[in-house]
Amino acid sequence: MDNQTKSSSGASSFTSAMNLDQQGVSSIPQLYVLPPSQRPNTIHHHEHVLPLPIIDLSDFHDQSRRYQIINEIRNACKEFGFFQVINHGIDESAINEALKAAEEFFNLPHDEKMCLFSDDVHKPVRYGTSLNHARDEVFCWRDFIKHYSHPLSDWIHLWPSNPPSYRKNIGNYAEAVQDLQNKLMEMIFESLGLNPSYLEEEVNGGSQLLAVNCYPACPEPELTLGIHPHSDYGSITVLLQTRSGLEFKNKNNNWEAVPLVEGGLVVQLGDQMEVLSNGVYKSVIHRATVNVDKKRFSIVSLHSFAMDKKIGPAKELVDDDDHQLPKCYNEFSFREFLQFISNNDITKERFLDTLKIME
Ligand code: OGA
Ligand code: NI
Numbered sequence: 273m274d275n276q277t278k279s280s281s282g283a284s285s286f287t288s289a290m291n292l293d294q295q296g297v298s299s300i301p302q303l304y305v306l307p308p309s310q311r312p313n314t315i316h317h318h319e320h321v322l323p324l325p326i327i328d329l330s331d332f333h334d335q336s337r338r339y340q341i342i343n344e345i346r347n348a349c350k351e352f353g354f355f356q357v358i359n360h361g362i363d364e365s366a367i368n369e370a371l372k373a374a375e376e377f378f379n380l381p382h383d384e385k386m387c388l389f390s391d392d393v394h395k396p397v398r399y400g401t402s403l404n405h406a407r408d409e410v411f412c413w414r415d416f417i418k419h420y421s422h423p424l425s426d427w428i429h430l431w432p433s434n435p436p437s438y439r440k441n442i443g444n445y446a447e448a449v450q451d452l453q454n455k456l457m458e459m460i461f462e463s464l465g466l467n468p469s470y471l472e473e474e475v476n477g478g479s480q481l482l483a484v485n486c487y488p489a490c491p492e493p494e495l496t497l498g499i500h501p502h503s504d505y506g507s508i509t510v511l512l513q514t515r516s517g518l519e520f521k522n523k524n525n526n527w528e529a530v531p532l533v534e535g536g537l538v539v540q541l542g543d544q545m546e547v548l549s550n551g552v553y554k555s556v557i558h559r560a561t562v563n564v565d566k567k568r569f570s571i572v573s574l575h576s577f578a579m580d581k582k583i584g585p586a587k588e589l590v591d592d593d594d595h596q597l598p599k600c601y602n603e604f605s606f607r608e609f610l611q612f613i614s615n616n617d618i619t620k621e622r623f624l625d626t627l628k629i630m631e
Pocket of ligand 2: 502504
């Protein structure tokens with residue numbers, strides 16, 4: 273099948289989660305029902321002595337404060353693979369305006385959103401549902417629009433022109449998050465014992481993919497998920513959620529909720545960070561649940577090194593000579609990840625596992 277036929281047949285079988293919500297279905301279609309072992313259970317025990325990490329970034333320019341923050345980042349990355357940040361420098365108004373534009377986009381008529389529909393993961397802007405609706409065996413209760421965002425001037429003209437505030441509001445937020453990720457990457461590198469300016473140009477000039485997600489209210493939230501378990505491919509992800517729903521897999525392999533922190537942003541480590549740190553830090557496996565009474569939105573900023581930049585373990589963190597710190601991963605680029613997800617079902621096989629070097 274050529275691409276043209278593929279994408280048009282994809283579009284004809286397309287039903288968004290918003291369509292189902294608007295139809296007021298009282299049960300979910302069979303396609304969304306997970307096997308019992310994969311359904312979310314409602315009880316989440318917090319299994320740690322330590323609270324889930326919330327890191328206050330205020331005064332991070334102050335040397336002694338910065339030292340303290342870097343320690344907190346190191347502990348959080350080792351124990352959980354994510355943390356939340358507060359006083360991160362992004363205005364509340366920029367956040368609220370971005371969320372408003374996101375909500376207005378998903379409220380647009382179906383046909384208008386379908387103009388941006390694609391299930392080709394290489395498209396710079398695409399509207400879709402589930403994870404990859406052309407391939408998914410079980411659907412998830414989510415609609416999304418994803419687009420590249422950095423540098424903004426390369427991409428913004430391809431973004432939705434409706435609602436009229438979309439480009440400005442989402443663009444402001446995207447730029448603010450890009451600045452925040454530059455700071456966070458410096459601190460994360462420092463927490464690994466690397467130079468804070470490690471790969472500086474590649475960090476500043478890397479890729480930013482914004483995934484704007486809409487999870488409508490769901491009549492049977494206990495049978496399905498908003499997004500299936502996965503880890504993100506990039507270096508770090510900065511995630512904004514309007515309600516709780518995000519969950520992570522802890523060290524005991526149990527799911528725990530990431531609580532909603534007012535004004536906070538969630539920072540998650542992705543596969544590139546696990547590889548770069550030679551496994552000192554692990555990328556966090558996460559999923560999202562849905563709820564019965566209200567829509568949930570998230571704006572997820574996925575940062576990675578440039579499309580063709582190969583990322584392998586930092587040589588400072590590898591010592592092959594005396595086998596103290598053997599290299600544990602093969603290198604990979606973002607493009608290779610995209611190739612993998614176009615050809616594989618990531619709910620069955622993790623991309624990261626294909627990179628591990630077994631001793
Ligand atoms: C993602 C993701 C979770 C959420 O888009 O990669 O993990 O809460 N989203 O929206
Ligand atoms: Ni994710």
